[in-house]
Amino acid sequence: MPGQAERGSGPLIVWFRDDLRLADHPALAAAAAAGRPVICLYLLDEASPGLRLLGGAARWWLAGSLRALAEALRGRGGELTLRRGAAADAVAALATETKASALFMNRRDDPAGAAIDRAVTARLGADGTEVKSFAANLLHDPNALRTGSGRPFQVFTPFWRQLRGGSPPRAPLPAPSRIAGASGVATDALADWHLEPTRPDWAADMRATWVRGEPGAQRDLEVFLAHGLKGYAAQRDRPDLPHTSRLSPRLRFGELSPYQVWHACMHAADAGRAARTDVEKLLSELGWREFCYHLLHQQPALATVNFNRRFDAFPWRQDGAARAAWQQGRTGYPLVDAGMRQLWATGWMHNRVRMVAASFLIKHLLIDWRAGEQWFWDTLVDADVASNPANWQWVAGCGADAAPYFRIFNPVLQSEKFDPGGDYVRRFVPELGRLDASSVHAPERAPPLALSAAGVTLGASYPAPIVAHEEGRRRALAALATIKSAER
DNA sequence: TTTTGAGTTGTTCGA
DNA sequence: GTCGAACAACTCAAA
Numbered sequence: 001m002p003g004q005a006e007r008g009s010g011p012l013i014v015w016f017r018d019d020l021r022l023a024d025h026p027a028l029a030a031a032a033a034a035g036r037p038v039i040c041l042y043l044l045d046e047a048s049p050g051l052r053l054l055g056g057a058a059r060w061w062l063a064g065s066l067r068a069l070a071e072a073l074r075g076r077g078g079e080l081t082l083r084r085g086a087a088a089d090a091v092a093a094l095a096t097e098t099k100a101s102a103l104f105m106n107r108r109d110d111p112a113g114a115a116i117d118r119a120v121t122a123r124l125g126a127d128g129t130e131v132k133s134f135a136a137n138l139l140h141d142p143n144a145l146r147t148g149s150g151r152p153f154q155v156f157t158p159f160w161r162q163l164r165g166g167s168p169p170r171a172p173l174p175a176p177s178r179i180a181g182a183s184g185v186a187t188d189a190l191a192d193w194h195l196e197p198t199r200p201d202w203a204a205d206m207r208a209t210w211v212r213g214e215p216g217a218q219r220d221l222e223v224f225l226a227h228g229l230k231g232y233a234a235q236r237d238r239p240d241l242p243h244t245s246r247l248s249p250r251l252r253f254g255e256l257s258p259y260q261v262w263h264a265c266m267h268a269a270d271a272g273r274a275a276r277t278d279v280e281k282l283l284s285e286l287g288w289r290e291f292c293y294h295l296l297h298q299q300p301a302l303a304t305v306n307f308n309r310r311f312d313a314f315p316w317r318q319d320g321a322a323r324a325a326w327q328q329g330r331t332g333y334p335l336v337d338a339g340m341r342q343l344w345a346t347g348w349m350h351n352r353v354r355m356v357a358a359s360f361l362i363k364h365l366l367i368d369w370r371a372g373e374q375w376f377w378d379t380l381v382d383a384d385v386a387s388n389p390a391n392w393q394w395v396a397g398c399g400a401d402a403a404p405y406f407r408i409f410n411p412v413l414q415s416e417k418f419d420p421g422g423d424y425v426r427r428f429v430p431e432l433g434r435l436d437a438s439s440v441h442a443p444e445r446a447p448p449l450a451l452s453a454a455g456v457t458l459g460a461s462y463p464a465p466i467v468a469h470e471e472g473r474r475r476a477l478a479a480l481a482t483i484k485s486a487e488r
Numbered sequence: 489t490t491t492t493g494a495g496t497t498g499t500t501c502g503a
Numbered sequence: 504g505t506c507g508a509a510c511a512a513c514t515c516a517a518a
Contacts, residue, residue, distance in 0.1 A: 147515065155514050157495055237497075288496080308513095355497065394496090406510045407498045414498090473499085477510090484511075 010101040011037035011182040013094065016080075017113070019106045019136055019254035020065045021214040022072050022175035026134035027104040032176035039098055039182045040073055040080050042066060044193055047086035050112035052303070052385055055378035057347040058252075060203050061212055063195035065253050068213020070190075078179030082188040088119045095129050098185055103129060106136035106254075109293050110385045111300040139169045139258050139286065142293035152298050154400045159294065160287040172260045205345040210249070210381065217255035220246060225264060229274040233281040239339075239350035240424040245282065246348065248382035251289065258286050292386035295400050303373060303389040311398035313483050316368040325466055326361050327375055329429070332465035334441060335415035336360045338428035345428070347381035352418050358395040359409040364472030366479055369396035397480070405480040408473050415441040431461050 012031045019025055020042075031038045046053055054062065070080035083090050095103065103124055108114050121131045135141070140163055146152060153159035197203050210216065224245045235243035250256040262283060269279040296302050306312055325331050329340035339353035349357065354376075361372045373392040377383045393399030419425055422440035426433045432440050434454035439446035443456055444464050451458065458464050 149515085151514095153515080155495065158515050161516090284496080352497075401495075401514085403497080404511065406500095409497095410499065480511095 009036075010099040011039050013039045013041055013091070013098070013100045013103045015091065015103060015105040016040060016042045016069065017105070017108060017254075018252065019257070020069045021217070021255050021257070022069075022076070023214070023218075024136070024172035024257045024260050025106065025175070026136050026173060027106045027132070028179070029173050029176055030132065030134070031104045032179050035180070036101075037180050037182035038078060039094070039100065039185055040078050040179070041091070041094060042069070042080060042082055043087060043090055044082070044084045044188075045087050045090070045116075046084075048088070048112075048116050050115065052112075052377070055380070055383050056197070057206070057379050057381045058383050059195040060197065060206060061210075061249055061253060061347070061381045063190065063193070064210075064212025065214075065255060066190055068215060072214060073179060073181075076175075076177065076179045077181050079181045079185070080187070081185050082190060082193075084188055084193070087116050088123050091120050092123050092127065094185075095124055095127065098182065100129060103131045105131075105133050107133045109138045109142050110296060112385075136257055136259075137254055138290055138293055139163070139262065140166075140290055142290060143297045145294060153291070153294060154298075156288065156291050156401050159291050160284060163287060163290060164283070169259050169262050172257060172263055206347045206381070209346040209348070212255075214255045217247075217250040220250065221256060221261065221264060225268045225273065229265065229268055229278050229282065232274070232278040236281070237352045237418050239353050240419050240421065244350060245285075248384075248387075249348070252382045252384050258289065262286060289384075289387060291400075292384070292390035295390050296386040298400075302386070302393070303377075304370060306398040307393050307400055308398040308402070310483055311396070314398075315366070315479050315482055317366040319365060319367060322365045322466060323361075323367055323371060325463070326357075326365065326367070326372075330463050330466075331360065332444065332463040333360065333411040333415075334422075334425040334429055334432055334443065335419060336411050338425045341428045343376075343379050347379065349380070350424075352414070353424075354391075355395060356409050356411055356414045358392060360411055362396050363408045363476040364411075364467050364469070366476065369393065369398070405484075406477065408476055410469055410473075412442045412469065429462070432456060 012034060014028050014031045022028060045051060066080065073080050083094060091103065105117070108117055117133065124131050145159060145162055147158065211219070224247065228243050228245060232243055235241050247256060247261060251258060265279045265282050268274045269276055295307065299305060299307055326340060329337035329344070331337055335353060336357050339349045339357040343349040358372055361367050362369050369392045373389050376388055380388070390399060394402050397403055397405050415425065420437065422437045425440050432443060435443060435446065435450065435456065439450050443451060443462060444458060456462055
């Protein structure tokens, strides 16, 4: 057919998804090396079945990351084409319209995304358009690892031993120096997608916290390697110190690939800038990300279905007032409230504090983990389809390799232990800003004079605990006992 | 083949 | 004040 020959020399489409970077982008590198015009596509897909719609904070992040990507592409001769619609239709339409000869993309590793990509591949293949996909966003095919008996892993440590003990991840690819743009391709205007808030503009603190996009990601990684990685293993639990990587939104949107992070950390260790234990700890965090995708393949409905079905009978409470207090950071537990307000203000929460805040919702308030998961999905800039539900289920005790039922965080002890000076709490709960370290973790136990001197009035300027720790703990253990006995 | 021990992130209690 | 035990049930790998 004449169309065939025409198509064989047509432009290439590179379809960007959660890989909003130029460096270590195998699909882009392959297309740029082919010496043909390249159409760089980002598709806002709110129509394909099975895809989870982005939460508010993630939409905000996406807008900035796309702006940065468009600018970086322009700097190298390329152009970002924005389209909207269900993937199968929109990508096929673009291919037809531009007489594209091939579609290149980095593989999506979530089951829903992968299913859509299979449909797109079939549709384009029937049209004679070649489709190539590349591994880029996970270190390992999340569906490939198996235990000695051939089953998927349910325990992290053996999973990680197998992954860590295998051949090391490939080296990251450089960004292509030049991308030959294709001219005259119609594009949406980013502003028309209304990804960012206007009235009210709730993103001011987020803009002050993050520089979205690949250049900002690379800067953050450099800063972490220079200042945060040394001491990471011991200090990562401290929300008052700068020893967390804060790379989660970078990995979520693919501004960095795990290959880049892996090798950057290994180089830091080789150069003596970090201890092996620190680097191994960070690598294992990349391992948890992989493990979460491994779990998502075992249970594609991970965000809604208990991984351990015994929890289907768990007696959750309906308590809208308590849920709202948790969301707004008004539980009366300073560490929980600081975390929830950090989340609302900046779109991110320190890892240790996430565990404490999640445990509080689930165990002290007995509110269904799915309500917490949904709130985090909407408010976290790093909300990830695998990590978010897997970790919520882990805290709830219904996930893989889950926390034992009796592990109920004491939010006051956690605060004293991991924020010993109270600096983190005071930063995000300013009404407690004048309480010293002996009072700030549990104002309800502080001497009345200390409270009045600091201008704190319990129940007015700051709430009393909405549930006493001892009572919440007792109630949680009783609720967990009901599903233990129900199974027998 | 069976057994054994360890397994991201803790708290409380009693000696 | 410190320390060890107890608090399930199950998965996985090694002995």
